[in-house]
Amino acid sequence: MSGLVRRRRALGALVLASLVCTGAGVGAALVVKSPAQAAADTAPPAPSVLTAAVEQRVISQSLITRGEVTASQHMDVSAGPQADKDIARSVVTRVDATPGRKISAGQVLLEVSGRPLFVLKGAVPAYRDLARGKRGEDVAQAQAALRASGHPTGTDPSGVFGAGTEKAVASFYRSIGYEAPTVEAPGTRAPSPVPVLPISEVMFVRSFPAYVDDVRAKVGDEAGEGLMSLSAGALTVEGSVTLQQKGMIRPGQEVRVYAETTGRQFTGTVTSVGRESDSAKDAGQDTGAEKYTVKVTPSRPLPTELNGENVQLTVVAASSKGKVLAVPSSAVSTGADGLTSVTERKDGRERRIPVTVGVSGDGFVQVTPRKGARLAAGAEVVVGVQPRAGVGGS
Numbered sequence: 001m002s003g004l005v006r007r008r009r010a011l012g013a014l015v016l017a018s019l020v021c022t023g024a025g026v027g028a029a030l031v032v033k034s035p036a037q038a039a040a041d042t043a044p045p046a047p048s049v050l051t052a053a054v055e056q057r058v059i060s061q062s063l064i065t066r067g068e069v070t071a072s073q074h075m076d077v078s079a080g081p082q083a084d085k086d087i088a089r090s091v092v093t094r095v096d097a098t099p100g101r102k103i104s105a106g107q108v109l110l111e112v113s114g115r116p117l118f119v120l121k122g123a124v125p126a127y128r129d130l131a132r133g134k135r136g137e138d139v140a141q142a143q144a145a146l147r148a149s150g151h152p153t154g155t156d157p158s159g160v161f162g163a164g165t166e167k168a169v170a171s172f173y174r175s176i177g178y179e180a181p182t183v184e185a186p187g188t189r190a191p192s193p194v195p196v197l198p199i200s201e202v203m204f205v206r207s208f209p210a211y212v213d214d215v216r217a218k219v220g221d222e223a224g225e226g227l228m229s230l231s232a233g234a235l236t237v238e239g240s241v242t243l244q245q246k247g248m249i250r251p252g253q254e255v256r257v258y259a260e261t262t263g264r265q266f267t268g269t270v271t272s273v274g275r276e277s278d279s280a281k282d283a284g285q286d287t288g289a290e291k292y293t294v295k296v297t298p299s300r301p302l303p304t305e306l307n308g309e310n311v312q313l314t315v316v317a318a319s320s321k322g323k324v325l326a327v328p329s330s331a332v333s334t335g336a337d338g339l340t341s342v343t344e345r346k347d348g349r350e351r352r353i354p355v356t357v358g359v360s361g362d363g364f365v366q367v368t369p370r371k372g373a374r375l376a377a378g379a380e381v382v383v384g385v386q387p388r389a390g391v392g393g394s
Helices: 005-031 035-042 137-148 165-176 278-283
Strands: 048-053 055-057 061-079 092-095 108-112 115-121 183-184 191-197 200-203 210-214 228-242 254-259 266-276 291-298 310-319 324-328 340-346 349-361 365-368 380-386
Touching: 048 310, 055 183, 061 291, 061 349, 137 165, 137 200, 165 191, 228 310, 254 291, 278 340, 278 380, 291 310, 310 349, 324 380
Parallel strands: 115 200
Antiparallel strands: 048 380, 055 324, 061 228, 061 310, 092 108, 108 115, 183 191, 210 228, 228 291, 254 266, 254 310, 266 291, 324 365, 340 349, 340 380, 349 365
């Protein structure tokens, strides 16, 4: 090999070695960082400022609880002594009512020893047998109920049980498929049975329609107390609140009634707030904490199918008068100087605006800019700061 060839090979090897060293240096430069650069690369990103728009809205302070739709009158149906002295035993022989059934005036609920127990309209409970010669408010009530059922009482004066009322009683019993019970007419020599309205066969209900809440009587049972229960009158709602919640509620406040089973919503007003009754505690509702009953009167009659339903009650404890300037509660802060303010953020800059707060509710608070300050709906105010994810998404 000539000397020229050896020199060329040596030169090529030198060039190759130089290129390798240069590449290694560049690679090292890419991998090795200065302490300052390393710190900059691992520092957490700047936090993200969270904002919300100032709104014009009605603010309501609400209390949510549960309640039950119930009728204004509740009655237990019981069997009294039979008017027919030939009946030796009081036993349930027929049950016509079923839970949830709608009841009308004149309707038979059940039968005791072959005799009917029916309902008529009236506010005064039956307390005696009504027959010829009887006088009083209960007689007038029975006469009105008979006439309302289509059985006129003739020329009998109101409150006086005479011949016209006797005919009305007999007519009514025939209409429900029974013979009227009778007693001997007073003041007659020969036996003269006349119709009577016995306490054992009639129950007066304040208003209709009425509803069967529960039926405990069964055919063959001894007839006595608590055969069934009824409810009647306009539907109302009763809720329950704690002692702490009671302070937020007063009569006249608006209430929203939401029935989940139907998806319908109704309005009403608080009628009264009082200590929970002993009957509610006896029914197993006593949780140890002091409870108060909130009675709500609906703005319009509730559908009858809601009777007995458990519903959601939203009591509006306080409300702004119309739409007001409002921000999320988290936007309001009080500084070391005692000044209450919000922070407006615009074009990356922040400006503190002193405000006076008003009604709060549902996560919002009413704000009014103090004299000399300006804040309008649509402006963005700071509600918080959210750190961004660190390097590698951590």
